[in-house]
Amino acid sequence: MSNESKPNSLYAFESLESNVRFYSRSFPVVFEKAAGAILHDENGYEFIDFLSGSGALNYGHNDPYFLDEATQYLRSHGIIHGLDMATPAKREFMECFDAVISRPRGRTYKFQFTGPTGANAVEAALKLARKATGRHSIISFTNGFHGMSLGALAVTGNRYYRDAAGLPPAGVMFMPYDGYWGADKDTSEYLGKVLADASSGVDLPAAIILETVQAEGGINAARKEWLQSIERICRTNGILLIVDDIQAGCGRTGNFFSFEFAGLSPDIVVLSKSLSGCGLPLSLLLLKPELDVWRPGEHSGTFRGNNLALVTGTAALRKYWTNNALSAGVKETGRIIRERLQQIAETNRARSFSVRGRGMMLGFDCGTGELAERIVRKAFDNGLVVERCGAEDQVIKLLPPLTIDEQTLQSGLDTLHKSVHASV
Numbered sequence: 001m002s003n004e005s006k007p008n009s010l011y012a013f014e015s016l017e018s019n020v021r022f023y024s025r026s027f028p029v030v031f032e033k034a035a036g037a038i039l040h041d042e043n044g045y046e047f048i049d050f051l052s053g054s055g056a057l058n059y060g061h062n063d064p065y066f067l068d069e070a071t072q073y074l075r076s077h078g079i080i081h082g083l084d085m086a087t088p089a090k091r092e093f094m095e096c097f098d099a100v101i102s103r104p105r106g107r108t109y110k111f112q113f114t115g116p117t118g119a120n121a122v123e124a125a126l127k128l129a130r131k132a133t134g135r136h137s138i139i140s141f142t143n144g145f146h147g148m149s150l151g152a153l154a155v156t157g158n159r160y161y162r163d164a165a166g167l168p169p170a171g172v173m174f175m176p177y178d179g180y181w182g183a184d185k186d187t188s189e190y191l192g193k194v195l196a197d198a199s200s201g202v203d204l205p206a207a208i209i210l211e212t213v214q215a216e217g218g219i220n221a222a223r224k225e226w227l228q229s230i231e232r233i234c235r236t237n238g239i240l241l242i243v244d245d246i247q248a249g250c251g252r253t254g255n256f257f258s259f260e261f262a263g264l265s266p267d268i269v270v271l272s273k274s275l276s277g278c279g280l281p282l283s284l285l286l287l288k289p290e291l292d293v294w295r296p297g298e299h300s301g302t303f304r305g306n307n308l309a310l311v312t313g314t315a316a317l318r319k320y321w322t323n324n325a326l327s328a329g330v331k332e333t334g335r336i337i338r339e340r341l342q343q344i345a346e347t348n349r350a351r352s353f354s355v356r357g358r359g360m361m362l363g364f365d366c367g368t369g370e371l372a373e374r375i376v377r378k379a380f381d382n383g384l385v386v387e388r389c390g391a392e393d394q395v396i397k398l399l400p401p402l403t404i405d406e407q408t409l410q411s412g413l414d415t416l417h418k419s420v421h422a423s424v
C-alpha cells in the first residue's frame, strides 16, 4: 500500500525541536510502535525497517523475551541506577559475556563500562591508549566515523561533522583506508613505510583506531589481509590496536566481533549500539588486562552500565550467542541480499550501481547523492525505511534486523528494486 500523503502531526518537531534533528526529516511521520522488522506510525501505516536504529536493533524491535526480562526486572524493584556500584545485573552480564563471548574465542578481556553513548566509549579508548603508551598521536583512516564528541570527532573523517566542532580537532593523523586508491593498491604499505621512516614527519602514535567495515563512511569493507597487515604494523611498532565495533559488531557481519574473520586480536574493542539487545543505551570497552592502567574513577560518568540495559544485554547473549544459528543465518541472509542487490544493479544498467559490504552490512552505491536520495525517498513513500551513507551520501545502507524473516526481507527488497527502477 502506498504511504504517500499521509496526514501526520510533525508540527511540534518542526516548531519546538532544534534544527539539529535529523532522522525525523528523512522519515517525516510519527513512529509509534514496532515489532521485529516492522515499524508503525501513529496513523497505522506500516514500514519495513532496513535502518534498525543505525545498527542498534540487530535483533529487531521489542523482542518479547527481552521485554519480559526487562519488565520482570522492573517489577522486582531491581536497581536501575546505581552509578557503577556492584549489582547482580552487572555481575550476570560480565560473567555471561565472559563465558559466551570472550572465553570460547580464547580471549581474556576486562570490561570498562563507559557513559551510554558510543562516542563516550571511543573517548575512553583514546584516553586509555594515550595514558598507557605516554604518546599523544592517534592514527585513524579516511572515511572513518567514531562519534561526535571532540576526541571522537578528531578521529572522524567527515568534514561536515568536523566543521561543527568549534575547535580544531587535534592529535590525529589520517591514513588511507583499504581500497582508498583502488582494489589493487595495498595502502597498509604506505602506513608501514611512514612509520618506519624516522624522517616521514609522522609521529609514532599511541594507537590505530579502525572499523573493519566502515559504516557511515560508505560501507567500505576492509580485506582480511589488509587488517592483518595493520595489526602486524601495530605489533612491530608497539602501537595499540583499537577496533571500533560499535556498528559492525554484535553479529552484523556474521560473527559476534567483526574482526574474527581476520583472526585479529585488538588491544581495545569498543562496543555499543546493539549491545543491550533492544535499543537501550549501553557502551563498553573490552581491554586486554595488561592495558588496564586506569586509576579509580579517572574516566567517570553518571550513567555507566545502566542496569536495565545490562539485563536485556544478558538476555541477548543467552538467546543468540550460546549457539551458532544466528551467525549462520546472517551469513546466509547476507548472501541473499547481496545477490538481490547485484541483480538490481544489473537490471538498471543506465546508471552504474555497485554493491559492497560484509554479512548483513551491505551498501548499494548509487554513484551520486542526488540519485541515492531520490531512491530512498521513493522507498519511504512505499513503506521502506532505509538510510544513506558515504562522503556524498551516495550509498544506500542496508541494515535490516539480523532476525528478519524471509518474507519481510523480500518485500523490503522488492520495494527497493521498484524505487531504483522508478528513479533512474
Ligand SMILES: *Cc1c(COP(=O)(O)O)cnc(C)c1O
Binding pocket: 116, 117, 118, 119, 120, 122, 145, 146, 147, 148, 211, 215, 216, 244, 245, 246, 247, 248, 272, 273
Ligand atoms: C554510531 C557509531 C559511533 C558513535 O556512537 P554514538 O552512540 O552515536 O555516540 C561510533 N563509532 C561507530 C562505528 C558508530 O557506528
